[in-house]
Amino acid sequence: MTMGSSTEIKSTNPSDGSIGGVKLKRKITLLNGVALIIGTIIGSGIFVSPTGVYSATKSVGVSLIIWCLSGAFSTLGALCYAELGTSITRSGGDYAYIYVAFGPLAAFLMLWVSILIIRPTTQTIVALTFADYAAKPFFPECDPPAYAIRLLAAVCLCLLTAVNCLSVRWAMRIQDVFTAAKLLALVIIILTGLYSLIMGNTHNYDKAFRGNFDLTDIALGFYSGLFAFGGWNFLNFVTEELQDPYRNLPRAIWIALPMVTSVYVLANVAYFAVLSGIEMESSPAVAVAFGAKMFGSFNSLVPVFVALSTFGGVNGILFTSSRLFLTGSQEGHLPEFFSYIHAERMTPVPSLIFTCLSSLALLFVKDVYTLINYYGQILWFSVAASVAGMLYLRYKEPNMPRPIRVNTIIPILFLIACMFLVLFPIPRQPLYTLIGILITLSGVPVYYSFIKWDILPDKSKKKLEMATKVLQSIMYVVPPETEQTLHS
Template sequence: MSGRAANGRPRSSENGDVRSEGGDHKTVKLQRKITLMNGVAIIVGTIVGSGIFVSPAGVYTGTKSVGFSIIIWCLSGMFSMLGALCYAELGCAVTRSGGDYAYIFVAFGPLGAFLMLWVSLLIIRPTTQAIVAITFAEYAAKPFFPECRPPENAIRLLAAVCLCLLTAVNCLSVRWAMRIQSVFTYAKISALIAIILAGVYHVSSGHTENFRNSFDGHYDLPQIALSFYSGLFAFGGWNFLNFVTEELQDPYKNLPRAIWIALPLVTGIYVLANVAYFAVLSGVEIESSAAVALTFGMRMFGTLTWIVPVFVSLSTFGGVNGILFTSSRLFLTGSQEGHLPQLFSFIHVKRNTPIPSLIFTCITSLMMLLISDVFVLINYYGQILWLSNAACIAGLLWMRRTQPDLPRPIRIHTSIPYIFLLCCAFIVIFPIPTQPWNTVIGLVITLSGIPVYYLCIAWKNKPEGYHKFIRSITRYVQYMFEVTNPETTQSLLQS
């Protein structure tokens, strides 16, 4: 018997799928609601988080040079642009959502893709979301505690509220989530423009002493590589639009357009913001500051210093929204390929939002808030993250050889992926002598996914009790959230 239950929820069929009134499957799938400007807002809003407000100290520490620090910011933007161009070709050739996971799957097969998904599931995504949420909470609470640091429990509670609120918005409507992303993107760009204008005013008043002997400093390759880590951390998120290509309108045109608009815009603003920082603060002041923007605000805005933490909290709030939105699509695609439980691929029958995947993303991020020093985890996957990016670009070159007939509306010059791979090698290899244990732990976490893959994915003849248990949980989730399997999407292996 099909139709609706007494409580008004869709009934489940024998195989667990929600059916419509007449017994036919409802055509439910992710909708293309993301416009070009929404795509630009996702890239800019995800990149511009806490990094530009705190990373300048890390960039300067590695070089002790004002001039070379600004060059590193320029090169970090150019490097991100090269990677984004490579991802534009990948995103137009493999149009499924999922980003890195989808590209590694098509290029190198399911095991490599699962390992990437495993690291993202276990550490990268929830840790990143937790860190940005904590940064939001710290700065949002700072105006209420001007003389001291806000209480730790208050920070974590506010971070949890931020994650839950944005999860609810993303569950209710894609358009609402995009509206939040756009509004907060404009707010954070306005904040950086205010910093730039304050720096211009300071320089125009004759304060140029901090730019004398700009290129005096220390030029040690491992330290320069670590400086790039700080700079590239601030550019993190340049490839996040690739995680939602199934919801992007006209992706063949709008994906590269969004990249061409967003990356030069962010690079220009970042470089000018750092020039403003150096115009007002000395290298020693920047190096010793845990929050450069706050120190800058105390110097330039006087009694209005409280406005800086408000700006940073707005910036990070939008960053959490962008990471949450794209993370849920990554897990949804992994579920559709059988690498996560089926219920993570379900979407709401009316709102077309991946509610189970969003809630799972929120829960894992909330769990990270319970760790006393969540920032330590970020060091364990920095190199693994860049290895993942390098694997995607290597996959681009490999697919050109093994799948020459794959449609490529965009085909970048062959030199670009090779330059990107050389830069990745520099970033990954040179810091190893200074932080070998981070490399070892990152590799151990990644390789721990191999037995999980063969036990949970490759092993097909599992006991019937296991399947019965999974089906019962799936049906319960369907009834609770009114979600169903989306319209069948072509497998990545057939893309």
């Protein structure tokens, strides 16, 4: 599935070392990697999800346990991905691992769902959340106009796409700065809450373990907690650009996941020190309710902090999504043009623009949030498939280099938890499950028609080649040199 051959653009970038030596560069440091994981995980979740966790359990103690276990679960998954990312060093994350383990069709279906729903929906929702909170200080007495929120979300997406097109280092600096800003915001919340506890405001912790212990409701609490940890595997999508990935990938995981878990648990301790259960349930954004009680006239700063957090989250999702589509293109599962990179800046401009446009298109969807219901199970299934693939490759290719090899009990426990997350919602939301399956399976005829059998007429292929050459000249992009392919 290609869009034509390249024109004669040559790289003149001195950093390449030679004319025409064009490929993604290893510019992501250990600090950048830690910031990418933390910055992608900490979006709007910790400012919103505590309400969902508490509403499900009605218990302060059980809520805190769920937050701890959600962090532990994410860490187990990240450890499995450390083995995957150091044994299969291509960028692309789940797509690359499923490809190597189970073949091109399974990988394409994962890519298909990512293109249609998962990636653009996630980016759009985080961008809308950013816009909502960024506009809030200007509309203190009412909700911001819907058109203003969507326009601001579009500006956010376009601005960050432009930065990512111009420079990987600039994109990583944005990630570092906004990660620091969101950590600062959470530290302020934590210290304020702990001060309240020290001053004797502990009544919300009385009878902390009285509440709702129904298994169904506790599971729903885990959904809210795990939503806030989403993004723990995103560094695996850019391993080709990570410096010394064999050392820095596991290091970044060991630094980032315990840090995020600690911050999340302490933030919830702070929330419960200030807010009662009724106040927690009645507030869609718990951080805003917390700020209203504790910061007085400075309460308007809380939406700003949430906006900063989500802005960095959009940047991380945009950065990793483009690498997923680039890797899919290199394997022939997307038009060849999406694998091209800028001849001088070494950034994947076409895949970045495609990622941005697909998210902008969803801004016209009336209720984009409903799309979350269709991909939650598919997302966890793809994660489970990646970890199952890791176990299968241990059997299929026992001599594959594995700089990191986790204890077998870790992926087994993780797979059990993943399958629970996949199977549990089926009785409660069978329609969403059915739609998610149909969207996934709709990729099968696409795969066989345009990739396996390549039924596209020659006349159409020539038109695509011409379009590719025109776009290539406009964007000044070329096919990259690749050290390996997934099917090699």
